[in-house]
Structure formats: structure tokens, C-alpha cells
Amino acid sequence: xxxxxxxxxxxxxxxxxxxxxxxxxxxxxxxxxxxxxxxxxxxxxxxxxxxxxxxxxxxxxxxxxxxxxxxxxxxxxxxxxxxxxxxxxxxxxxxxxxxxxxxxxxxxxxxxxxxxxxxxxxxxxxxxxxxxxxxxxxxxxxxxxxxxxxxxxxxxxxxxxxxxxxxxxxxxxxxxxxxxxxxxxxxxxxxxxxxxxxxxxxxxxxxxxxxxxxxxxxxxxxxxxxxxxxxxxxxxxxxxxxxxxxxxxxxxxxxxxxxxxxxxxxxxxxxxxxxxxxxxx
Numbered sequence: 173x174x175x176x177x178x179x180x181x182x183x184x185x186x187x188x189x190x191x192x193x194x195x196x197x198x199x200x201x202x203x204x205x206x207x208x209x210x211x212x213x214x215x216x217x218x219x220x221x222x223x224x225x226x227x228x229x230x231x232x233x234x235x236x237x238x239x240x241x242x243x244x245x246x247x248x249x250x251x252x253x254x255x256x257x258x259x260x261x262x263x264x265x266x267x268x269x270x271x272x273x274x275x276x277x278x279x280x281x282x283x284x285x286x287x288x289x290x291x292x293x294x295x296x297x298x299x300x301x302x303x304x305x306x307x308x309x310x311x312x313x314x315x316x317x318x319x320x321x322x323x324x325x326x327x328x329x330x331x332x333x334x335x336x337x338x339x340x341x342x343x344x345x346x347x348x349x350x351x352x353x354x355x356x357x358x359x360x361x362x363x364x365x366x367x368x369x370x371x372x373x374x375x376x377x378x379x380x381x382x383x384x385x386x387x388x389x390x391x392x393x394x395x396x397x398x399x400x401x402x403x404x405x406x407x408x409x410x411x412x413x414x415x416x417x418x419x420x421x422x423x424x425x426x427x428x429x430x431x432x433x434x435x436x437x438x439x440x441x442x443x444x445x446x447x448x449x450x451x452x453x
Contacts, residue, residue: 264318266322271305297309330383341358348371364379417444
């Protein structure tokens with residue numbers, strides 16, 4: 173009896189059996205790689221720091237800070253706009269000499285205790301500027317509780333007498349503004365001989381403009397000033413001589429020409445056209 177031979181699987185059969193094993197192995201490897209990649213990805217993600225995670229105490233602190241900030245703003249608004257703590261306690265007046273400072277305060281009517289920021293400095297300025305003897309006014313706040321009022325008074329450059337039945341002697345400034353009544357004629361000021369004296373009158377403004385620009389030495393000699401038109405200003409000197417000045421233009425040249433003319437005899441000295449001056453006896 174012949175020995176039984178063991179049948180070996182053919183190469184093709186072995187290869188066929190090996191294919192499923194290799195496929196399973198590949199799937200297993202892929203699974204391991206996927207799992208490893210997932211682990212690496214998770215490891216690469218930044219972990220939230222405990223320092224970055226706000227806890228309850230930090231959140232409560234933030235809310236308190238926000239609340240305190242709001243309360244601070246509200247308190248400041250109340251303090252600045254509604255409280256008398258930064259309200260007016262004093263009114264300082266400077267520059268007032270002939271106009272009493274108390275009179276300026278009365279006219280200014282600054283409300284005591286009113287918050288400084290709610291004051292209208294423009295309204296205060298306008299009230300004081302309406303005073304007859306005041307030329308300019310500046311109003312400012314001096315923290316924490318003082319209002320400063322600085323005034324420039326009007327300076328008289330001439331006067332006019334309203335005559336019998338009138339209301340007295342009036343002082344006039346360089347702009348033709350009648351700002352004060354005095355009991356007697358002031359010494360050292362020229363008298364205006366005009367049918368009308370007013371800041372709205374062009375002739376008045378022309379005469380006072382001339383008086384405001386002529387040399388002081390000459391102004392001291394002027395006793396009266398008059399004009400029929402804004403271009404025909406003339407004045408009389410203390411020695412009785414009459415000067416026809418014309419307009420307020422070419423003041424320096426006219427003054428020099430007049431100084432030379434006054435060395436000669438005459439009654440009327442015309443320098444209205446300084447290039448062609450004349451002397452009339």
C-alpha cells in the first residue's frame with residue numbers, strides 16, 4: 173500500500189487565503205494610525221488655562237468695577253452741573269474806577285450758588301456792557317467758586333452842554349458815545365458844537381475821531397470842535413485861532429504842517445489838504 177501523500181496548497185490558493193489577512197491587517201493599521209492621529213490632534217490643541225477661565229470672584233469684581241464707574245460719572249455730573257459745591261460764591265470786578273464795582277456786580281446779576289458750568293458768561297457780559305460808562309467787558313470763571321469780571325471804562329474825549337432847559341453837561345468818548353452826565357463843564361476837554369451828538373451820527377463820529385488822533389499837545393489847546401459834514405471837521409484853539417482839519421486821515425502830516433503854519437500870523441489855518449495848506453487872516 174503506497175504511503176499517503178500530504179497535499180500541499182497551491183501557490184494561488186495560498187495567495188488567495190493571504191489576501192483577506194493582509195486586508196484585515198491594513199485596516200487594523202489604518203485604524204491604529206487614525207487613532208494615533210486623533211490623539212496627536214487632541215494633544216496639539218491648546219488647553220484652556222486655569223488663569224484664562226474667569227471664576228465667580230473675578231466676574232463679581234468686574235461687575236462692581238462697572239457699577240462704581242457708572243456711579244462715579246453720575247456723581248461728577250451732579251457735582252459739576254447741579255451741586256452748589258462748585259457754585260458761585262464770589263464775583264470779582266477789576267478795571268472799575270469811576271464806575272462803582274458794586275454797581276457792576278448788581279447789573280451783572282450773577283446768581284449766588286449757581287453751578288459754575290451752568291453760568292452763561294455771554295449773558296453776564298451783555299448786561300454789564302449795557303452800562304453807560306463801560307466800553308468793553310470780559311467775563312471768565314475762576315475755579316472753583318469765583319466769577320471774574322474785567323471792564324474797560326469809557327474815556328471822555330469831549331463834552332457837550334445841552335444848554336438852558338436841557339439835562340446838563342454830557343461826556344462823550346472817542347466813538348461818539350454819550351455815557352455820563354456831570355454837574356459842571358469839565359476842565360481840559362473840548363466842547364462839541366454840533367446840532368446833534370450821538371454815536372449814530374456820522375458827523376459826531378468824525379469829530380470825535382479827529383480829536384482821538386491829533387497829537388496830545390494840540391488836543392490840550394482845543395477849546396471847541398465842530399463840523400457840518402464828516403469831511404469838514406474844524407476846531408478852535410485857546411488863542412482863538414481856527415484850524416480846518418478836514419477828515420481824520422493823514423493825521424501825522426497835517427500835524428507837522430499845522431505846527432509850521434502856527435508860527436505865522438493868521439486867523440484860519442486850513443490843513444484839510446496838507447499838500448496845499450492855507451492861512452487866512
